[in-house]
Amino acid sequence: MKESFFYHALKIDEKRCFGCSRCMRNCPTEAIRVRGGKATIYENRCIDCGECYKVCPSGAVYVAQDDFASIYNFKTRVVLAPSIFFGQFSEKYNASLIHSVLTDIGFTHAIEVEASAYIHSQVTSDYISSHEEHKPLISTFCPAIVRLIQVKFPALVDNLVPIKAPVDFTANYIRKKLIDEGVPEEDIGIFYITPCAAKIAATKSPVGEDKSSVDGVLNMDTMYNMVYKQLKNQAKEYKTKLVANDVTSDCVVFSLTNGEKRLNNCKKSFAIDEIHNVIDFLDKVENDDIENLDFLELRACDQGCPGGILTCGNRFVINDRVMYRAKKLADRERSGETSRKKEITKMEDYLVKNSRVGKILPRSMMKLDEDISVAFQKLTKIREIEPKLPQIDCSVCGAPSCHALAEDIACDNASLLDCVFIQRNLENRNSMTAQESVDIIKNIWGEEKLDDYILNK
Amino acid sequence: MHFEYNIIESDFANAGKASSEIKKTMKQLNIDAQKIKRMVVAVYEAEVNAIAHAFGGTIFVDIDSEKICVLIKDSGPGIENIELAMQKGYSTASAKVREMGFGAGMGLPNIKNNVDDLDIKSEVGVGTEIKMVVNFI
Known part of the structure; x- marks a missing residue:
């Protein structure tokens, strides 16, 4: 586990982390261990889903973002805001108003990410109907899901649809549009407002791509x-200077659960959200348990992007606001007040031509070693160790489960003596002193946790 | 490395435990994903066959660094004509079993397609032994 595969946006602030182990016990890929009283991440197991961020009580898990001031490295500064960003604000602040504010706080242009969702879904639908051999095809929209499949379900990487996300389509569109208008390419900076860590990681090290289509990422909060x-600082009424007219009613809901599924119009498809639900379902897909599936929309967060760790407000409320906006847009489309044909459609051919990503490769975290005979030795060792452990998954060893400890021992990342049950047993047989077991616990959980608090009080 | 699993007559609801465990083990050994899929599909098919036709049995799994061998032994009616059973679409499944979505007559042909070696021994009125091998190299 020394090799690092991915850039990770999720980091641990050692000053704030007090080694409570909540993150370790909630990580869906068992990527966290406690060592020296601090959480540490096995980087090639982490998929940036953000479960650790959600449960951390001390704010020690944080999401590294680009400095806002870096937008001023560019003369033309574009902000790409996903529709759920507008859903952060109550109905009295409408999308046009938020667009206007974005151009007042430093950006020269603002565009909604879902502007390209319709073109994106056309390309995706075409790909699905011409790749029967890799069914079910799986959406690559959620980067945490792409990483999950790479590390935990490597047999399914060929099922991933190798098409860029709407954010890349929209970034390509606006960059080309500005260049066509005569703006020098080096003056253009495109910044994306992200609802989650996975999107940052995907931007910093895009899967199947050399370079990202955006220049920076800013956290939604x-x-x-x-x-x-x-x-709030503005006296009385804030003036709307722009009209938000980038998206259609069916595209505005793209990042909500079922949004992509509805647009892609496949015969048999499922939309599944929340990382554990997705893992359960992919287990079945991997065994060919579910027949005749065409397409899977999978999202790491409950409710899709409204459940992202960097959103502000309740995910159900955000979901409802976006749905309400879609309904209002649909009314205006029906009455002819707004057209369903948006400016971006003029550049459809260009976007389609630049829509594919390179090959997505498996990066299994499950393998114990590249070399099968070494892996076999380690597996044999795990099977010897596991029955000796108490199977209560107490995590006092600094690993999330007895099984994880057995794996760590076989890979020389832990010792059988880390288990408190083994320690008690050895003490009982006079093979270990109380001081020795205290030292082991201090190594894992840090010095402070064994301070003699009874005497100090 | 050796594991065993019991097969209980007509317990379709619990089918797939053996294939899940096999899958996980093969992933840990860094076996090619397509080989894992082939073995998992074959074992699942054979297990469902035994659940459907036999009165219970056992799955024996043996893995070394070169191959995986799965033996499914049941006590049941046996297969009268193995050659016929190997043909696509041939099935003796009861209406009840078909209603549950099994019994399409693709079991044995599908197993044969997915494994490197298949050996079937069967005695009418006694039971059936299916041995499946997937080589790692």
Whole structure:
């Protein structure tokens, strides 16, 4: 586990981490261990899903983002805001108003990410109907899911649809549009407001791509604060200078659960959200248990992107606001007040031509070793060790489960003596002193946790 | 490395435990994903066959660094004509079993397609032994 595969946006602030182990016990890929009283991440197991961020009680898990000031490295500064960003604000602040505020806090242009969702779904549908041999085809929209499949379900990597995300389509569109208007390419900076860590990781090390289509990523909570402050500081009414007219009613809901599925129009498809649900389902897909499946929309977060770790507000409320906006857009489309044909469709051919990503490769975290005979020796060792452990998954050894400890021992990342049951047993047989077992616990959980608090009180 | 699993007559609901465990083990050994899939599909088919036709049995799994061998031994009616059973679409499944979505007559042909070696021994009125091998190299 020394080799590092991915850039990770999720990091642990050692100053804040007090080694409570909640993250370790909630990580769906068992990527976290406690060592020296701090959480540490096995980087090639982490898929940036953000479960650790959600459960951390001390704010020690954080999401590294680009400095906002870096937008000023560019003369033309474009912000790509996903529709759920507008759903952060109550109905009295409409999308056009938020667009206007974005251009007042430093950006020269604002565009909604889902502008390209319709073109994206056309390309995806074409790919699905011409790749019967890899059914069910799996959406690559959620980067945490792409990574999950790479590390935990390597047999399914060929089922991933190798098409860029709507954010890349929209970034390509706006860059080309500005260049066509005469803006020098080096002056253009495109910044994406992200609802999650996985999107940052995907931007910093895109899977199957050399370079990302955006120049920087800003966290949604940071941007929410900036926009909200601007709205609150303004005396009385904030003037709307722009009309938000990038998206159609069916595209605005793209990042909500079922949004992509509805647009792709496949015969038999499922939309599944929340990482554990997805893992359960992929187990079945991998065994060919579910027949005649065409397409899977899989999302790591409950409710899709409204459940992202960097969103502000309740995911059901955000979901409802976006749905409400879609309904209002649909009414306006029906009455002819707004057209379903948006400016971006003029550039459809260009976007389609640049829509594919390179080959997505498996990066199994399950394998114990590249070399099968070494892997076999390790597996034999795991099977010897496991029955000796108490099977209560107490995590006192600093691993999330007895099985994980057995794996760590076989891979020389832990010792059988890390188990408190083994320690008691050895003490009982006078093969270990109390001091020795205290030292082991201090090594795992840090010095402070064994301070003599009874005497100190 | 050796594991065993019991097969209980007509317990379709619990089919697949052996194939899940086999899958996990093969992943840990860094076996090619397509080989894992082939073995898992074959074992699952054979297990469902035994659940459907026999009065219970046992799955024996043996893995070394070169191959995986799965032996499914049941006590049941046996297969009268193995050659016929190997033909696509041939089935003796009861209406009840077909209603549950099994018994399409693709079991044995599908197993044969997925494994490197297949050996079937059967005695009418006694039971059937199916041995399946997938080589790692």
